[in-house]
Amino acid sequence: MIIVLKPGSTPAEIDHVIERIRELGLKPHVSAGEHRTIIGVIGDENKLQAQPLQAIPGVEQVIPIMKPFKLASREFTKKDTIVNVGKVKIGGGHLAMIAGPCAIESLAVLDEIAGPVKKAGANILRGGAFKPRTSPYSFQGLGEEGLKILRDIGQKHDMPVVTEVMDPRQIPLVEKYADMFQIGARNMQNFDLLKEIGQTMKPVLMKRGMSATVKDLLMSAEYVLAEGNPNVVLCERGVRSFEDSTRNMLDMSAVPNVKGQSHLPIIVDPSHATGRPDLIPPMALASIAAGADGVHIEVHSCPEKALSDGPQALLPGRYASLMEQIRKLADLMGKTY
């Protein structure tokens, strides 16, 4: 950590900062420059991060040098983590091909979607039973009935299933039916939820919050890892921006950015990122080319009758033709699924 003092800070102020650092058992290195004095601090930076050094009179800036996450960092684990969801592997060259409707509506509709996506190459089935909706007047999901449908259709088509959990109290229920938890973008910093999911060993698909930096995303993963659950798969799904012709802005560079800093797998959700069926296929291909460990795509057999997010769903036929292109690209990139 580096502490930059204001120009004109007094010797008493400088001494006070030094004393505070020593109280914590750390060693200050003072460099008195022409314009400013700078203090480098050697030792366990985490001790200092909890300290509001910025509030000490005379301090201009406090600059952390180390990353605030540990277990999630590439320095902690050099090798790519591979997360197992049922028989499906994610990371280390293995792609997750997650597909399904936004919300589970009925056994018949889910079945009608699951068959074709499985055939097209999807290896994990998704569907929401608890839906976070901006409006209290929108469809809120089928709850446990939806979870049962999801499990049954997943078993029928031999696909593990992933579904969102919004509230810590839903964890035991969702754990019973699903192979993987999804933490939605709106809950990426619901820290109680993160901690309690961290206490299970079930894989988690953690979506990036709409205004989360890459560092924030890795800090949320750290919450889960710190509780003992190492099975975290991250998901870029777009962030809020001024561009109004897409639902969100897909931050494609987050893929290699995360991979440089962390050993955790990261996939991309072009459906929520763009909100437009015409943009999903090129963004799915770009994700694979960027090195993503999979894609998460919404598919619906009748988007115009979907109870949630219909306009951004692909038809099963369009999904199948996209998957043919992805297959060739995955081969070129040396990835399997």
Place this chain on the structure above:
Amino acid sequence: MIIVLKPGSTPAEIDHVIERIRELGLKPHVSAGEHRTIIGVIGDENKLQAQPLQAIPGVEQVIPIMKPFKLASREFTKKDTIVNVGKVKIGGGHLAMIAGPCAIESLAVLDEIAGPVKKAGANILRGGAFKPRTSPYSFQGLGEEGLKILRDIGQKHDMPVVTEVMDPRQIPLVEKYADMFQIGARNMQNFDLLKEIGQTMKPVLMKRGMSATVKDLLMSAEYVLAEGNPNVVLCERGVRSFEDSTRNMLDMSAVPNVKGQSHLPIIVDPSHATGRPDLIPPMALASIAAGADGVHIEVHSCPEKALSDGPQALLPGRYASLMEQIRKLADLMGKTY
């Protein structure tokens, strides 16, 4: 609602849209223009909002005309809502002067802060017992012990108290000790939490999410109102932006923007919005001039030893001098507290 069809949409496509609208018991008005056909829909727009009309072939754009919130709207209630927190009124000319430390640390520290802020004019005491922290390694709050301290110090100084609730399971506990719930920015779209707070009658201070639009904020208020709790006070606390010299960007225009669309009170939190003690006083004054129903300011007797967000806290003396200026400005604006 207006449905714009793509140039070159076929008569069959147009008929299909019309039929879908009629199925819902609504009346379509078709205008065939030179370049595009447009269909206006008359009737209860909410029926349509649940329908993914955008996904129908031939549809280019679906444009809602009505606001998606009802109970929160100015059209629903013309008069400014006044929310009572203990003996303190918020809204309709009454200002909430909320002050206190970020986190409750001990009885002694809170007492040392509460006395001076009460004397300076604060009318509600704040302090966090459950803290949402980006890092799992940061101080997470004292929990119930903190709540007891907050209540005791509030009673000692005759101030109602407000504190954050992060998880629906904490509601009964927090309800017992606090006079007002706070919903933090990270939980503005934690819909289960909103619904269950909506089932109490205790006032709620609802902070705007870091990437929430003004409409999103009002939709979250609608969740609480729809469950029966009318006592919602909104809070602008800055949004994420590219400006890196402040913690967030304070969207000051949200104050009159909300007041034009809604009858609910709105206050401003310049502490979290700016993260800088030098910017808090001018932003607090600007908030009152903009028509805010109060300000929420972090105060700490020793910011450099605060366990959370010390660098953005004002010292009690600085808070007192600010309150003198606010007093004169409130008089000029015809507001009381």
Place this chain on the structure above:
Amino acid sequence: MIIVLKPGSTPAEIDHVIERIRELGLKPHVSAGEHRTIIGVIGDENKLQAQPLQAIPGVEQVIPIMKPFKLASREFTKKDTIVNVGKVKIGGGHLAMIAGPCAIESLAVLDEIAGPVKKAGANILRGGAFKPRTSPYSFQGLGEEGLKILRDIGQKHDMPVVTEVMDPRQIPLVEKYADMFQIGARNMQNFDLLKEIGQTMKPVLMKRGMSATVKDLLMSAEYVLAEGNPNVVLCERGVRSFEDSTRNMLDMSAVPNVKGQSHLPIIVDPSHATGRPDLIPPMALASIAAGADGVHIEVHSCPEKALSDGPQALLPGRYASLMEQIRKLADLMGKTY
């Protein structure tokens, strides 16, 4: 265009709007709904766009239906435009592989870069002679001397050259030496510059402004096209965002988004978008997979001694290995260069 009136607008207000529309020779279609009256306007929407209808009492919202650009639109020209830069084609399946240093520093340095990039597959050489620098104290470019070096080295290696023009007065000079103008992100809305470049017939590489929407970018292209110059190539180079670990946020979906709305070619500049050499190769690959008509990459033989933007430049060897991967991906996508 659709004009939505406020709830409770008076018949006199409605008549006033109708009269104003008729004055312009257009036909209003009035739909009186339960809550609001809506007026659809049929005819040349451009006549109306210049009119501040929003300011008429009683008007709540004015919603344009047509796109504000014409010559740049896919509706105007169905087929992909192919822009010729010397013997290089851009668009319609032909990729622009633009490479070179940020700034032209000397004949020797440029030569040392141009040789390897040409060998690796680059087909256009770039280099700045006039540099827009945030600080007045930074290197501002070599001016005409730089242009001469660029032309000479381009001829030596048989590559057409592209360079930035910042001021309309530089157009004749730059036109003499370069095969393609570059309009930088900071000048995307320098309308005098756009108009005067529009009066030449030389190809233009137009970079997206840091806070420009896709529509803004297409409107700036419209400025050039409207003056008679059809040779516009667009360039996504990242926009400003809250993410602080990359220089800008690469909006990859702008590629298919532009291609859906416009016939103009669009390439991607991952160097400025990310500002990080570790992210440039995966983003270049993703760009090609997303359908971009080329990539623009900064290469420097000694980044640590570069006079501008050294930290984001690739070494020639890294560029060559990236180009091998791009070659295979381009083959898969059916693109040539």
Place this chain on the structure above:
Amino acid sequence: MIIVLKPGSTPAEIDHVIERIRELGLKPHVSAGEHRTIIGVIGDENKLQAQPLQAIPGVEQVIPIMKPFKLASREFTKKDTIVNVGKVKIGGGHLAMIAGPCAIESLAVLDEIAGPVKKAGANILRGGAFKPRTSPYSFQGLGEEGLKILRDIGQKHDMPVVTEVMDPRQIPLVEKYADMFQIGARNMQNFDLLKEIGQTMKPVLMKRGMSATVKDLLMSAEYVLAEGNPNVVLCERGVRSFEDSTRNMLDMSAVPNVKGQSHLPIIVDPSHATGRPDLIPPMALASIAAGADGVHIEVHSCPEKALSDGPQALLPGRYASLMEQIRKLADLMGKTY
């Protein structure tokens, strides 16, 4: 400047960095920590800023300690700068009350606006003769004819006048007619324009770019100051954001943020910032309360017939009632105009 080396950087890499620093005549201070080595550099940081140290192998981060602007900094000039525009003073307790239409349309219309605003308390008249318009098909301004009208009406009502200059070639012409140049948001980084305006001594109103940070704004002021023109007045006019109910997001905290770092005056333009007449008055009041040195407000006698930006203009009567409130607030704040 602080240079942080990567964990595991070799002694040879560290030596190479040290050597490079010494080559520049500067002194490196090396601190070898447990995890990382840090090098503090003492001396003229500007020498280093031009050097791409980040690109040196083994370097993880380069952290500048000093601000990149000098002449604009509060450290350079402690006292508030007062800029004189005709007989009007701006800064140091003197408020600029700039008002007028977006574009100059005719002598009669400008006269009809100037009279009432002068009477209401405006002290500088504005109006655009050269208009930067997103669309090439929108009204582009009257040019020199507009400048004459502006000067004549300004003289008639005894008000100095300000108008935008978009192109360096317009400087001599605008200089002849106007008392103050305006640099628009889109030209804040048109560096040739900045330099040439810096070579005049005429006051400049410099608007913040739509994606400019506060530091970027001060760097653009530095361009003008560095050429010898000290008469720069900054203007906050909103930045691009995801909030779609206002034209831009007014960054009110930029006012005290600039004042802390710089001696230059800063005013606020709530018209362009919000784009909504209902939000302009509260934002104008908030600006004065935040410490702004004035406000810039668009006024039009018939907004619905205005040739540019009509919907965001106030009627003269609304402007007058706002000015009454501002008068009282200015008195309270100890400001005069």
